[in-house]
Amino acid sequence: MMGLVLTLTAVALALAAAGAIIRIARGPSLLDRVLAADVLLAILGAALCIDMAVNRHLNNLMLVVAISIIGFIGSVTVARFVADRREQPSEP
Amino acid sequence: MNPEPNTVDAVIDAVSAVFMVVGALMSLAAAIGLLRFPDLMSRMHAATKPQVLGLFLLLASVGLQLRTWWVWPVLLVAWIFQLLTVPVSAHMVGRAGYRTKHLHKELLSKDELEAVVQKAAKAARESEADDGGNRTAR
Incomplete structure (x- = not known):
C-alpha cells in the first residue's frame, strides 16, 4: 500500500511543482512570482514529510521545522521593497 | 477486549495513507489555483492550502507512521510556527499587491481598504506640504 501511496503523492507533487514553476516563469508581476515561490x-516541505512518513525515518525533521520558521522572510522582504519602488512614481 | 495489534497497525497505516494522499492533493490544488485564477488576491487564496492544511495532514501522517510519542511536540512546533509566519508573509504580499494595484477591482465584492488608503495618502501629502512650507519660510 505504501508503494501506491508514494506513487500517487509523487505524481501529484511533481504536477504541483511544475504548475508553480510555470507560474514563476509566466507570472505577470513580481508578487505573483514570490507567491508561486512560496507555494514551491x-x-x-510536503515532499520531505512524505519521504519521512513512507520510509519511517526522521532525517528531514529539523529541515521541515526550519522551513516553517524562516520560510516567510523572503516573501516579506520582496513584498516590502516592491511596495516602496512602485509607490513613488504614482504619487502626484 | 483489545483489538488485535495487526488490526490497529492496518488502521493507522490506512489513516496516514489517506492523510498523505489528501495532503499531496492540496499542493496540486494550489498549483491549479495559481495557474487558473485571474489575479493576485485569488491566487493568494489558493496558495494557503498546502501551507496550512497540507502541512498539517503530512505532519500528522509522519507522527502516525513513526508510532513514537516524542515526535509529536516537534511536529506541533513546526505546525505552530507555520501558522504564525504564514499570515505575516500573506499580509505583506497582500498589502503590496493592493498598493501597487495588482488586482481586478471589478472582481472584489467589497473593498474596505480603499477609504483608509486614500485617507493615509491625503494625510501624507498634507504633512509633506506643511514641511515644504516651513522650509521655505525658514
Whole structure:
C-alpha cells in the first residue's frame, strides 16, 4: 500500500511543482512570482514529510521545522521593497 | 477486549495513507489555483492550502507512521510556527499587491481598504506640504 501511496503523492507533487514553476516563469508581476515561490517551498516541505512518513525515518525533521520558521522572510522582504519602488512614481 | 495489534497497525497505516494522499492533493490544488485564477488576491487564496492544511495532514501522517510519542511536540512546533509566519508573509504580499494595484477591482465584492488608503495618502501629502512650507519660510 505504501508503494501506491508514494506513487500517487509523487505524481501529484511533481504536477504541483511544475504548475508553480510555470507560474514563476509566466507570472505577470513580481508578487505573483514570490507567491508561486512560496507555494514551491510548501511543496518541497510536503515532499520531505512524505519521504519521512513512507520510509519511517526522521532525517528531514529539523529541515521541515526550519522551513516553517524562516520560510516567510523572503516573501516579506520582496513584498516590502516592491511596495516602496512602485509607490513613488504614482504619487502626484 | 483489545483489538488485535495487526488490526490497529492496518488502521493507522490506512489513516496516514489517506492523510498523505489528501495532503499531496492540496499542493496540486494550489498549483491549479495559481495557474487558473485571474489575479493576485485569488491566487493568494489558493496558495494557503498546502501551507496550512497540507502541512498539517503530512505532519500528522509522519507522527502516525513513526508510532513514537516524542515526535509529536516537534511536529506541533513546526505546525505552530507555520501558522504564525504564514499570515505575516500573506499580509505583506497582500498589502503590496493592493498598493501597487495588482488586482481586478471589478472582481472584489467589497473593498474596505480603499477609504483608509486614500485617507493615509491625503494625510501624507498634507504633512509633506506643511514641511515644504516651513522650509521655505525658514
